[in-house]
Amino acid sequence: MIRSVVRGFGAALPKRVVTNQELESKVDTSDEWIVQRTGIRQRYIAGEGETTASLGEGAARAALANAGLTPDDIDLIILATSTPDNTFPATAVNIQDRLGMRHGAAFDMQAVCSGFVYAVTTADAYIRGGLAKRVLVIGSETFSRILDWNDRTTCVLFGDGAGAIILEAQEGEGTIADRGVLTAKLRSDGAHRDKLYVDGGPSTTGTVGHLKMEGREVFKHAVGMITDVIEAAFEATGTTAEDLDWLVPHQANRRIIDGSAKKLGIPLDKVVVTVDLHGNTSAASIPLALNAAAGDGRIKKGDLVLLEAMGGGFTWGSVLLRW
Numbered sequence: 001m002i003r004s005v006v007r008g009f010g011a012a013l014p015k016r017v018v019t020n021q022e023l024e025s026k027v028d029t030s031d032e033w034i035v036q037r038t039g040i041r042q043r044y045i046a047g048e049g050e051t052t053a054s055l056g057e058g059a060a061r062a063a064l065a066n067a068g069l070t071p072d073d074i075d076l077i078i079l080a081t082s083t084p085d086n087t088f089p090a091t092a093v094n095i096q097d098r099l100g101m102r103h104g105a106a107f108d109m110q111a112v113c114s115g116f117v118y119a120v121t122t123a124d125a126y127i128r129g130g131l132a133k134r135v136l137v138i139g140s141e142t143f144s145r146i147l148d149w150n151d152r153t154t155c156v157l158f159g160d161g162a163g164a165i166i167l168e169a170q171e172g173e174g175t176i177a178d179r180g181v182l183t184a185k186l187r188s189d190g191a192h193r194d195k196l197y198v199d200g201g202p203s204t205t206g207t208v209g210h211l212k213m214e215g216r217e218v219f220k221h222a223v224g225m226i227t228d229v230i231e232a233a234f235e236a237t238g239t240t241a242e243d244l245d246w247l248v249p250h251q252a253n254r255r256i257i258d259g260s261a262k263k264l265g266i267p268l269d270k271v272v273v274t275v276d277l278h279g280n281t282s283a284a285s286i287p288l289a290l291n292a293a294a295g296d297g298r299i300k301k302g303d304l305v306l307l308e309a310m311g312g313g314f315t316w317g318s319v320l321l322r323w
């Protein structure tokens with residue numbers, strides 16, 4: 001049985017760090033409020049010349065180096081983003097060009113904060129279907145460019161950055177002892193679109209628009225939706241919370257992360273948290289967290305790792321994999 005096994009990982013962050021204290025001078029907020037409600041202490045914000053494509057390229061190059069591969073070894077790039085460099089061409093194609101890749105295919109995938117989970121699931125389907133051997137899966141975002149910097153209810157929450165993994169086709173036994181993606185569960189429900197959206201777009205206003213969010217409404221749905229797809233992943237594989245080595249959640253809010261872990265009976269020392277350092281980087285948050293935890297040796301080869309995310313749409317999903 002073909003499995004999609006993680007061959008490498010990497011990340012890239014903008015140069016500039018913006019602390020909560022710095023935001024206190026821009027909007028009516030406080031470090032105490034932000035930390036207490038979200039767990040965020042700082043975020044990285046893209047400066048001149050830093051874009052979703054440039055950060056994505058940085059993460060891709062780091063993942064290739066980590067894997068000991070070159071762009072020639074990749075046959076598909078999937079970029080999860082809601083903040084593309086241009087409406088078209090796809091930013092994935094821009095990254096393909098920056099990598100000097102003149103073969104294969106590249107496309108963007110848009111599921112907001114669930115984007116990376118959607119992209120890994122899609123890459124796994126391509127690999128298991130025999131359509132690709134090695135897929136570069138990137139999550140890259142510049143949410144700072146769609147924020148209303150006068151709206152304190154949203155501008156303190158988000159950050160910019162990129163992370164990437166390389167998935168490679170390898171033969172497995174077809175059991176949960178195999179390395180690679182074991183199962184994935186994706187969900188969406190467009191009835192919730194008004195709770196988290198961008199009020200612009202090429203087909204409506206002709207503008208880029210700004211992010212709008214009913215934070216309390218998103219919060220209300222988050223834990224239930226996350227636990228739903230995690231329980232579905234456990235059920236599909238006959239695993240339980242006790243089998244997990246690591247939960248790597250989308251990093252939106254410390255309270256959502258802790259609430260979901262508690263509801264599922266996952267101890268907090270098995271949860272990777274980077275929201276304090278990066279803020280909510282949407283589709284980049286999971287690969288940034290994977291890069292941190294695999295990079296410092298917490299996540300090791302053979303560990304059972306659960307990814308989960310929930311975001312605009314709403315979209316939500318989980319991926320259970322053996323690292």
Ligand code: ACO
Pocket residue numbers: 028029030033034037038112113114152153154156196213214215216217218219252253256280282310311312
């Ligand atoms: N600083 C100080 N005060 C603030 C700030 C701020 N930055 N923002 C809001 N407040 C005030 C509000 O005005 C309100 O004041 P009031 O009581 O006088 O009206 C008070 O704080 C409480 O506001 P709430 O919105 O009720 O605060 P809450 O505890 O719900 O926290 C938060 C807000 C952090 C946004 C929370 O609701 C949340 O995390 N929601 C989920 C958001 C999320 O995860 N979004 C990402 C999904 S992923 C994606 O797809 C992009």
